[in-house]
Amino acid sequence: MDNKIRIQKIIADSGFCSRRKAEQLISEGEVKVNGHPVKLGDKADPKSDIITVSGEKIKAEGIPLRYIKLYKPRGYVTTMSDELGRKSVIELLTDVDERVYPIGRLDKDSEGLLLLTNDGSFANDIMHPRKHVTKTYRVTVAEKVSETMINTLMNGVEIEENVRTAPCTVIVINEEPDRTVLEFTIAEGKNRQIRKMCEAVDLTVKRLRRTNIGGVKLGMLKPGQYADLTKQEMQALRNAMGVSSRTEYGGTKASPKNNANRGGKRKW
Secondary structure: OOOOEEHHHHHHHOOOOOHHHHHHHHHOOOEEEOOEEOOOOOEEOOOOOOEEEOOEEOOOOOOEOOEEEEEEOOOOEOOOOOOOOOOEHHHHOOOOOOOOEEEOOOOOOOEEEEEEEOOHHHHHHHHOHHHOOOEEEEEEEOOOOOHHHHHHHHHOOEEEOOEEOOOOEEEEEEEEOOEEEEEEEEOOOOOOHHHHHHHHOOOOEEEEEEEEEOOEEOOOOOOOOEEEOOHHHHHHHHHHHOOOOOOOOOOEOOOOEEOOOOOEEOOO
């Protein structure tokens, strides 16, 4: 029986990084199996082969999995580290021992719901464009918003040369003389998409907060707080991705443990 698996999947399932990042590291020659460089498409046996990334050995078996939601405050970046010395969301996870990483991103000036995990397969499914996992944003703009603007945004706008957004839902939540609050629901995740969409119709974003990903809500979390996803939230994400309720993502399930910042490891 062939126990070999594609190396990028082994790396992602170990929680080291996402599958996309693992593929990049393989292409850059940073990954070795039993001391030998590998290329994209190569496979390995996670039980018997020694896999290293930039010299660091990958622990491919027995990884406790974490699925976390965080209220990202403004001013934090969603990279694991930042060459400019800016604050990373990872610094907020004060009692998370596992090496989790953000699923997707929120730019530094945006806030709200961010999911983090060390489960590469799960992260890959959430981000995959074909899964159409919806995300909802509460957006405050400085201007009065016309019906024409709303229709233009909903039908899709060009945010870069030859890059057009897919149809989405935009509704007006509140109107005041000096601001309008909008709610965007989109099923894609282009870089700084909401801000670029607003720019395309001459709207100035004053505040941008993500409130929902695939049925998972911010709930009572305050900026900087986090919690492990509940069983119900995990099921909501499975439903959003269109996968079976029996679907399990790679690795070893975590055992319960108290978390001083709300929640704890849970077995899913």
